[in-house]
Amino acid sequence: MADPMKIRATMQGDTAEIRVLVNHPMETGQRKDAKTGELVPAHFIQTLTATLGDKTVLDSQIGTSVSRNPVFGFKVKGAKAGDKVTITWKDNKGDTRTDETTIA
Amino acid sequence: MRTASMMIKTLLPLALMGAVTAYAADQGHDPALERKAIEMMKRDFHDRGIAKVDRINQDALQASCTKYDNNPPHEGPDGLDKLEKEQLAAIKWPADGKFLGDWKAGEKLAQSGRGMTWSDKAGSDNGGNCYNCHQLAPKELSFGTIGPSLYHYGKTRGNTAEIQKYTYGKIFNAKAYNLCTNMPRFGHFGILTEQQIKDLVALLLDPESPVNK
Amino acid sequence: MDQSRRVLLKGAGAGGALAAFIAAGVLKPTQVLAAEWNKGAFESKDPEGAMKGLGVSGAADSKEVTIKAPDIAENGAVVPVEVESKVPNTQQISIVIEKNPTPLAASFDFSNGAQPSVAVRLKMGQTSNIKVIAKADGKFYTTSKEVKVTIGGCGG
Amino acid sequence: MKFKLQAAAALFALPLALTALAQQSITDKDAKDATIQEIERYREMLADGNPAELYEARGEELWKTKRGPKNASLEKCDLGLGAGVVKGAYAQMPRYFADVDKVQDLESRLLTCMETLQGYKAEEFTKQPFGSEDNKSDLEALTAYVVTQSKGVTMNAPMKHPKEKEAYEIGKRIFFYRAGPYDFACATCHAENGRRIRLQDLPNLTTHNGAKLGYGTWPAYRVSQGEFRTMQWRMNDCYRQQRFPEPGFGSDTVTALLTYLAATAAGAPYQGPGIKR
Numbered sequence: 001m002a003d004p005m006k007i008r009a010t011m012q013g014d015t016a017e018i019r020v021l022v023n024h025p026m027e028t029g030q031r032k033d034a035k036t037g038e039l040v041p042a043h044f045i046q047t048l049t050a051t052l053g054d055k056t057v058l059d060s061q062i063g064t065s066v067s068r069n070p071v072f073g074f075k076v077k078g079a080k081a082g083d084k085v086t087i088t089w090k091d092n093k094g095d096t097r098t099d100e101t102t103i104a
Numbered sequence: 105m106r107t108a109s110m111m112i113k114t115l116l117p118l119a120l121m122g123a124v125t126a127y128a129a130d131q132g133h134d135p136a137l138e139r140k141a142i143e144m145m146k147r148d149f150h151d152r153g154i155a156k157v158d159r160i161n162q163d164a165l166q167a168s169c170t171k172y173d174n175n176p177p178h179e180g181p182d183g184l185d186k187l188e189k190e191q192l193a194a195i196k197w198p199a200d201g202k203f204l205g206d207w208k209a210g211e212k213l214a215q216s217g218r219g220m221t222w223s224d225k226a227g228s229d230n231g232g233n234c235y236n237c238h239q240l241a242p243k244e245l246s247f248g249t250i251g252p253s254l255y256h257y258g259k260t261r262g263n264t265a266e267i268q269k270y271t272y273g274k275i276f277n278a279k280a281y282n283l284c285t286n287m288p289r290f291g292h293f294g295i296l297t298e299q300q301i302k303d304l305v306a307l308l309l310d311p312e313s314p315v316n317k
Numbered sequence: 318m319d320q321s322r323r324v325l326l327k328g329a330g331a332g333g334a335l336a337a338f339i340a341a342g343v344l345k346p347t348q349v350l351a352a353e354w355n356k357g358a359f360e361s362k363d364p365e366g367a368m369k370g371l372g373v374s375g376a377a378d379s380k381e382v383t384i385k386a387p388d389i390a391e392n393g394a395v396v397p398v399e400v401e402s403k404v405p406n407t408q409q410i411s412i413v414i415e416k417n418p419t420p421l422a423a424s425f426d427f428s429n430g431a432q433p434s435v436a437v438r439l440k441m442g443q444t445s446n447i448k449v450i451a452k453a454d455g456k457f458y459t460t461s462k463e464v465k466v467t468i469g470g471c472g473g
Numbered sequence: 474m475k476f477k478l479q480a481a482a483a484l485f486a487l488p489l490a491l492t493a494l495a496q497q498s499i500t501d502k503d504a505k506d507a508t509i510q511e512i513e514r515y516r517e518m519l520a521d522g523n524p525a526e527l528y529e530a531r532g533e534e535l536w537k538t539k540r541g542p543k544n545a546s547l548e549k550c551d552l553g554l555g556a557g558v559v560k561g562a563y564a565q566m567p568r569y570f571a572d573v574d575k576v577q578d579l580e581s582r583l584l585t586c587m588e589t590l591q592g593y594k595a596e597e598f599t600k601q602p603f604g605s606e607d608n609k610s611d612l613e614a615l616t617a618y619v620v621t622q623s624k625g626v627t628m629n630a631p632m633k634h635p636k637e638k639e640a641y642e643i644g645k646r647i648f649f650y651r652a653g654p655y656d657f658a659c660a661t662c663h664a665e666n667g668r669r670i671r672l673q674d675l676p677n678l679t680t681h682n683g684a685k686l687g688y689g690t691w692p693a694y695r696v697s698q699g700e701f702r703t704m705q706w707r708m709n710d711c712y713r714q715q716r717f718p719e720p721g722f723g724s725d726t727v728t729a730l731l732t733y734l735a736a737t738a739a740g741a742p743y744q745g746p747g748i749k750r
Contacts (some may be wrong), residue, residue: 006526015432023527025606028440034439046354050431057431063359065414065422067395068606068699069414071522072588073436076429134642141646141729148724155718159653166651170658173649217471220654220716236471236670245389245508246467250662279656288655295654298554387515389508391750395696397518422510438522469671469697469750470713 002097008087009103016103020072020087023058027063048089052076079103139163155222164308165279174284184283191280198292198298203268203305210307213300214240220295230295232304241314250286258309271305359421364413367421371411373450379404380456382451386464393441393466400435402451407433409452416445441466512672522530525617525694525746528701532618535611541591550586563623564743567732569634576640578731581723583615599722603706616703623743628689630735644733647726654714662673673750684738693747704731
């Protein structure tokens with residue numbers, strides 16, 4: 001199973017700043033294995049969504065050009081300390097993971 | 105010939121300054137500790153791929169440079185004069201007497217930092233590692249500064265037969281001109297072939313090379 | 318076409334309609350799993366195809382769209398960028414790396430108070446322009462910036 | 474923009490004979506400074522958001538989980554400040570441990586704890602100590618956890634026990650030892666100020682300031698590899714680039730080198746884990 005994300009959410013004025021670290025290889029499918037010389041199959045996150053409380057705030061589609069162990073940062077206006085932030089990603093192999101935190 | 109020796113005279117002090125400064129730390133020589141360090145290394149390193157344990161053994165030059173903090177005395181059996189002379193005598197000059205290859209092949213070599221590590225395969229092509237330490241063609245922004253900038257190397261020195269020979273010799277065995285320089289002995293240890301060294305000489309001296317534009 | 322497929326799938330929802338598409342060979346089951354993902358745009362091998370897949374047309378250069386990135390990246394495996402749109406009602410920002418084998422890197426939809434601004438880290442195979450496209454009220458606004466990718470380390 | 478400025482400067486500069494030369498040197502200097510500035514900007518932008526945190530989280534989990542033949546956690550592991558004390562422990566390593574009667578760095582010490590507390594055999598971990606995507610390294614994760622607990626703590630490896638002093642002295646000599654087909658020593662790249670390989674600064678590890686910057690920001694997440702890398706890895710890969718054979722994982726040679734570096738950095742706050750190219 002996929003390892004947990006690290007989510008940091010803090011208030012700056014009336015805006016929540018959210019930063020997400022994701023554990024994922026983000027394989028492009030074009031890299032050759034150093035030992036076998038064979039192409040490593042593509043394995044990458046395709047969608048990542050963020051909800052604040054029960055409302056979707058960010059709906060991302062991503063491709064193989066996003067870095068391994070990706071980092072995302074975004075801002076939500078009108079949030080407040082104590083609000084719940086939930087992040088969910090899904091990858092091309094159907095693997096998925098959801099983690100949450102509350103805004104500090 | 106005169107130009108070549110002048111070159112050496114002007115280059116040497118510069119190179120030496122670089123090599124000596126920070127090294128002359130308060131090492132305080134203690135043969136017992138030095139022996140212990142070498143014994144420890146011989147115990148702790150193991151063969152991996154093409155990198156065998158015998159690489160830990162120093163040749164006379166490496167031993168002298170380590171022993172004297174890269175600043176050996178002129179005299180003596182492990183002194184600068186004797187060792188430099190030996191290194192110079194061991195340079196294999198091209199049989200055809202030509203020093204200038206293809207600068208385009210030289211630029212490719214200069215870019216490559218591969219070769220001789222345990223992750224390199226036996227018989228694979230070694231690079232020249234030049235940009236790791238030197239500025240060369242101005243287009244390449246990613247260059248190191250362990251060695252001096254070689255931008256306009258040929259433009260400032262001229263593409264004479266003497267300079268060509270000196271440049272070939274310097275790449276073949278930099279230690280023949282400056283015993284404890286940081287620069288590897290590319291020909292001496294078979295890191296680069298005669299043709300590859302010629303290509304690098306061309307990169308440095310050919311008026312058409314981007315180094316001299 | 319891919320854009321319309323996405324809309325179609327969203328509209329069709331679950332169940333019968335999808336099964337019919339699969340049976341008809343229009344869609345493979347794997348595509349259904351990633352139905353939300355804009356396959357056509359992401360798998361396009363050139364920036365034009367990526368833009369077409371995103372449904373971008375008539376994008377105007379705009380100073381309201383900004384991209385913050387270093388001019389020179391120390392390593393192409395991780396290039397940090399921050400993109401932002403000040404165009405009112407921006408709903409979506411997409412990032413296209415022109416010289417990557419598949420140029421579309423990401424597309425973000427903002428809603429419910431999310432600011433049209435995102436920081437992300439990208440892979441770049443070589444020195445390239447990074448193009449940012451913002452969508453607001455059905456119109457497209459764009460800017461771009463070149464990032465040079467350097468060779469680093471001992472190279473061995 | 475810059476080109477226009479230079480062109481304008483050239484137009485107004487007199488006498489013309491000198492202009493070409495002057496312009497050349499200005500261009501070089503500008504280009505160099507601009508490159509360095511942008512690389513610094515790149516590093517700044519990476520600083521917030523270090524995936525090392527992901528390894529740290531996994532390491533903390535591993536530290537607290539009962540595992541191995543003895544089904545025990547590592548929570549009783551003595552890293553030098555007493556059994557179970559993790560906070561600040563890395564900042565005082567390498568150090569002498571009486572139970573094994575030798576100086577150990579963090580990773581060697583972790584192996585000892587995994588053997589004595591959990592009943593593992595060290596070889597299970599040292600066979601492939603450096604992780605990759607399909608072969609995650611427990612040692613790397615544990616290291617990430619322990620070093621993070623020393624963030625901001627003043628580095629102060631003890632130099633009291635005779636074996637600590639000897640490790641320092643031997644490490645220093647190993648640092649300057651030139652050998653191999655390239656005639657390299659650690660000192661070839663790391664004994665002068667202000668040098669770099671390609672665009673990567675080379676800290677002068679023989680000085681306090683250099684060791685503070687170099688030693689004090691490792692272990693680190695390496696973006697070029699997408700992995701968290703430890704000091705054992707750092708020494709190993711330096712020796713690879715030095716064209717040496719491979720040093721044993723956790724060997725006395727590596728411990729001696731790390732003792733030399735830690736002592737040189739002593740007094741400065743530990744700023745790792747870093748994020749590097």
